[in-house]
Amino acid sequence: MQKIREETDKMQANNHLVIMAGGIGSRFWPMSTPERPKQFCDVLGCGKSLLQLTYARFAGVVPSENVWVVTSGRYVDLVREQLPDMPSSHILQEPCRRNTAPCIAYASWRIKMLDPKANVVVSPSDHIVLDVAEFQRVISSGLKFVEETDAIVTLGMRPSRPETGYGYIQADLSCSTARNKEIFRVDAFHEKPNAETAEKYIARNYYFWNAGIFLWNINTIVNAFRIYQPDMSEIFESMAATFGTPAEQEEIDRRFPTCENISVDYAILEKAEEIFVFPADFGWSDLGTWNSLLLNSPRDAHGNACLGQNVVVAETTNCIIHTTQARKVVVQGLDGYVVAEKDGDLLICKLSEEQRIRQLSE
Secondary structure (H helix, E strand, O other), rough: HHHHHHHHHHHOOOOEEEEOOOOOOOOOOOEEEEEEEEHHHHOOOOOHHHHHHHEEEEEEOOOOEEEEEEEEHHHHHHHHHHHHOOOHHEEEEEOOOOOOHOOOOHHHHHHHHHHOEEEEEEEEOOOOOOOOHHHHHHHHHHHHHHHOOOOEEEEEEEOOOOOOOOEEEEEEEEEOOOOOOOOOOEEEEEOOOHHHHHHHHHHOOOEEEEEEEEEEHHHHHHHHHHOOHHHHHHHHHHHHHOOOOOOOOHHHHHHHHHHOOOOHHHHHHHOOEEEEEEEEEOOOOOOHHHHHHHHHHOOOOOOOOOEOEEEEOOOOOEEEEOOOOOOOOEEOOOOOEEEEEEOEEEEEHHHHHHHHHHHHHH
């Protein structure tokens, strides 16, 4: 048993995780606010924030000392509070929001300095995964694949409905890769579709939701930035000597804002040649709305999800009730509503109107 454990640890020694946690995440008001975005909130009512759940699901796949979090300077204390076992030097502070490409570039150059053989998985901090065991199997398999190849891999979620809120990946399922029979070439990336187009996508078996979870070897992604984003590459190359020193944050504060505001999808994935998709199904959601939380929460016989210890419902259907603070809540006669309370702020609105109502609260 000890020998197996040592071999597993050796295999995982070069595995790294980058958690992107800089978003303002205000869609779950009143639970989330600009001061405490949704990634730092107990959205599921389970006693852990989405960030903590993200960190925990990689246990046994990525060593804790190889976890990195990229976040805004205003949230550093929240990260330290919620992930106390993480090395403080692995909390990378963005001075401003510049989308996912600069975020990933910063983490990539930082990791490469410490581990030139690193195999990296990049994950958002505010998604949920229901089947953690299958998730870990997929991630482990994908990391082994990128260790042995020059491939960039993105996870594709098997769609369960014609969702218009996600981008889609079109895969070539005619032939899998030689090293992994579950991984296929990407034919194209598609923007969030309208309802009619989404219906067409799910009628075919080769379209997948784009989960925004990526895997690659550190040399693969750094070289991709050098080829496809030379200006951004030069910025981080020029700062490399300061990484890990007291001068790092000062240089990041000065140079990071000069990076182009662009997603890694546009910056790298849609330009590179060796792009692959790993279709998977482990109960994934990006939890973008109260309605998505309803769809991904246990529901009673009437379609209600009640997240709170003292919730009573009567003649109520298809509602999400999130009242986790200590008080009794009784809901009667609602259909298709969200009822959410936090620190004295109360939201009651139709799920179909939550986007419009959220704007009124801002």
